[in-house]
Amino acid sequence: MTLARGVRARAGAAIPDATVARLPVYLRVLGVFLERGVITVSSEELALTAGVTSAKLRKDLSHLGTYGTRGVGYDVGYLRFQISRELGLTHEWPVVVVGVGHLGHALVHYGGFASRGFQIVGMFDVDPDLIGTTVTALQPPRTVQPLSELESTIAATGAAIGVIATPATAAQGVCDRLVAAGITAILNFAPTILTVPEGTELRQVDLGLELQILAFHEQRKVAAVQA
Amino acid sequence: MTLARGVRARAGAAIPDATVARLPVYLRVLGVFLERGVITVSSEELALTAGVTSAKLRKDLSHLGTYGTRGVGYDVGYLRFQISRELGLTHEWPVVVVGVGHLGHALVHYGGFASRGFQIVGMFDVDPDLIGTTVTALQPPRTVQPLSELESTIAATGAAIGVIATPATAAQGVCDRLVAAGITAILNFAPTILTVPEGTELRQVDLGLELQILAFHEQRKVAAVQA
DNA sequence: TAGATTGTTAATCGATTAACAATC
DNA sequence: TAGATTGTTAATCGATTAACAATC
Structure with a gap:
C-alpha cells in the first residue's frame, strides 16, 4: 500500500515509503495538539498518540530534516507545516x-x-x-x-x-x-x-472492504475513517 | 498502515502484515476476472493486473495454502473464495x-x-x-x-x-x-x-487527505477509491 | 513426454529497534 | 551546570527478489 516512491526531501535524499505512509498520521495527531493549544511536544508524547514508538517517530522525522530541539521537543505548528509541505497539502x-x-x-x-x-x-x-x-x-x-x-x-x-x-x-x-x-x-x-x-x-x-477487514481482524480497535 | 498483526492461517502460521495488506487488491482483481468469465489465471497475469511481481504474488498466496495447480495456474472462483475467507468477508x-x-x-x-x-x-x-x-x-x-x-x-x-x-x-x-x-x-x-x-x-x-497525497505524489496514476 | 507454471529456497534489500552521543 | 530530549548509529528483524526444483 505504497503512497509514493522516490519522494525527495529538500536535501535530495529519498524518503522511505514506510515513512511517507506514516506522515499523514503524524499530521493528524499534530492537528489535535494544535487545537488543544499545545506549543511543544516530545517525540515520546507524539509517538504515544500516533501509535508508534518514539524511536520510529524520530527516525521518520529525521528523513524530513532536523526540525526538533534537543532537550525540548518539536514545535507543533512548525512541524505540522513541514509535514504538510512534504506531502503537498499546502495548496488547494x-x-x-x-x-x-x-x-x-x-x-x-x-x-x-x-x-x-x-x-x-x-x-x-x-x-x-x-x-x-x-x-x-x-x-x-x-x-x-x-x-x-x-x-x-x-x-x-x-x-x-x-x-x-x-x-x-x-x-x-x-x-x-x-x-x-x-x-x-x-x-x-x-x-x-x-x-x-x-x-x-x-x-x-x-x-467498505477495509472497514470489514478492520472489524474482523481488529476486534478491539477502532478505525475512524474520515470520508 | 498495517491492517492486521498476527493473522493466522489455517495451518497455524502467521500471515505477514505486508501480505495481508495486499490481499484486498488480489480480491478485487479476481472479481474483475470472474466478471469477465475467466476460469483460470496464472500468477503472471494476476500479478500484472494487480501491479505486483509474479514472485511476490506466489509468495503471498503460499502463506494462505496451496491453492494453485502447477503447469496450469489458479482457479479464479476458488482462489477468490479462499482470500475472502481469510479476510473474514464471507459473512454480513x-x-x-x-x-x-x-x-x-x-x-x-x-x-x-x-x-x-x-x-x-x-x-x-x-x-x-x-x-x-x-x-x-x-x-x-x-x-x-x-x-x-x-x-x-x-x-x-x-x-x-x-x-x-x-x-x-x-x-x-x-x-x-x-x-x-x-x-x-x-x-x-x-x-x-x-x-x-x-x-x-x-x-x-x-x-480526503489520502486523495490529496495521491494526486500530488502520483501525478500520472489513478486512485479509484471506492467509498 | 514436453511445456508450463507453481511453491520454495536462499540471497539481497530495506525497515525497525534500542542504545547513546550530541546538545539544547 | 544538570536534566531532558533529539538525531544517529549499528544490530536485528522482516520483506522482496530471482532462480529453480517439483509437478501438473
Whole structure:
C-alpha cells in the first residue's frame, strides 16, 4: 500500500515509503495538539498518540530534516507545516463532481470537501432538470453543467481529482472519461468496481472492504475513517 | 498502515502484515476476472493486473495454502473464495447509521452498503421529525430511532460498524458513545477529526487527505477509491 | 513426454529497534 | 551546570527478489 516512491526531501535524499505512509498520521495527531493549544511536544508524547514508538517517530522525522530541539521537543505548528509541505497539502486541489443526484447533492452541500482543502470547480449531470441549477452553498456558487462539458472544464480548471456519484451503470463510463481527461485521483461513491486502462498504475482502495477487514481482524480497535 | 498483526492461517502460521495488506487488491482483481468469465489465471497475469511481481504474488498466496495447480495456474472462483475467507468477508456485517439528515439519508438509500455485505440494522437521529420515519428501500425496512436507543440496539444486534453522518459538532459525542458501546470500526462523514480514548488502538485514515497525497505524489496514476 | 507454471529456497534489500552521543 | 530530549548509529528483524526444483 505504497503512497509514493522516490519522494525527495529538500536535501535530495529519498524518503522511505514506510515513512511517507506514516506522515499523514503524524499530521493528524499534530492537528489535535494544535487545537488543544499545545506549543511543544516530545517525540515520546507524539509517538504515544500516533501509535508508534518514539524511536520510529524520530527516525521518520529525521528523513524530513532536523526540525526538533534537543532537550525540548518539536514545535507543533512548525512541524505540522513541514509535514504538510512534504506531502503537498499546502495548496488547494480543484475537484469535479459527476452526478448531482441525492448523494452528489448531499456531498457538495456537506462542507467536508471545503474543510479539507478541496475546491469544487465543476458539477456535472445528464438530467435536464438538474443542469443549470446553482449550488449557492459553495464558495463561489457553482452551476450544474451538462456532462458534455466535462472535458473542457477539467482542461480549463486543471482539476486533478474527480468524484463519481452517479448510478452504478454510468460509473465506468465516467471513470474512463475522467482518466482520459487527465484526472489523477478518483473518489468513487457508485456501488461498483471500476477498472482503468492497462498500463495505468492504479491504487485501488475499497473503503467498505477495509472497514470489514478492520472489524474482523481488529476486534478491539477502532478505525475512524474520515470520508 | 498495517491492517492486521498476527493473522493466522489455517495451518497455524502467521500471515505477514505486508501480505495481508495486499490481499484486498488480489480480491478485487479476481472479481474483475470472474466478471469477465475467466476460469483460470496464472500468477503472471494476476500479478500484472494487480501491479505486483509474479514472485511476490506466489509468495503471498503460499502463506494462505496451496491453492494453485502447477503447469496450469489458479482457479479464479476458488482462489477468490479462499482470500475472502481469510479476510473474514464471507459473512454480513451489521451496521448502525447515526444521523439521517441529507447525507445519512442519501447513504442509506444508495445501495452501496448492501452491495458490499453491510446490513443496516439501525438508524438514529435526534430530530423528532425524522424519528419514526421508515426507509422502505432497505431490506428489511428500518425505522429511524431516537439516539437514546443507540446503545441498546448495538447490544441487541451485535453491530460492529458505525457510520457517523451528523453535523460536525455532534460527531465526537457520537464517536465516544459508539466506542463505549463496543463498536470496532467507524466510518466518519462529518467534516471533523475524531479522537478516541487513550489506550484504544486507532487506525486513522483520512480519505480526503489520502486523495490529496495521491494526486500530488502520483501525478500520472489513478486512485479509484471506492467509498 | 514436453511445456508450463507453481511453491520454495536462499540471497539481497530495506525497515525497525534500542542504545547513546550530541546538545539544547 | 544538570536534566531532558533529539538525531544517529549499528544490530536485528522482516520483506522482496530471482532462480529453480517439483509437478501438473
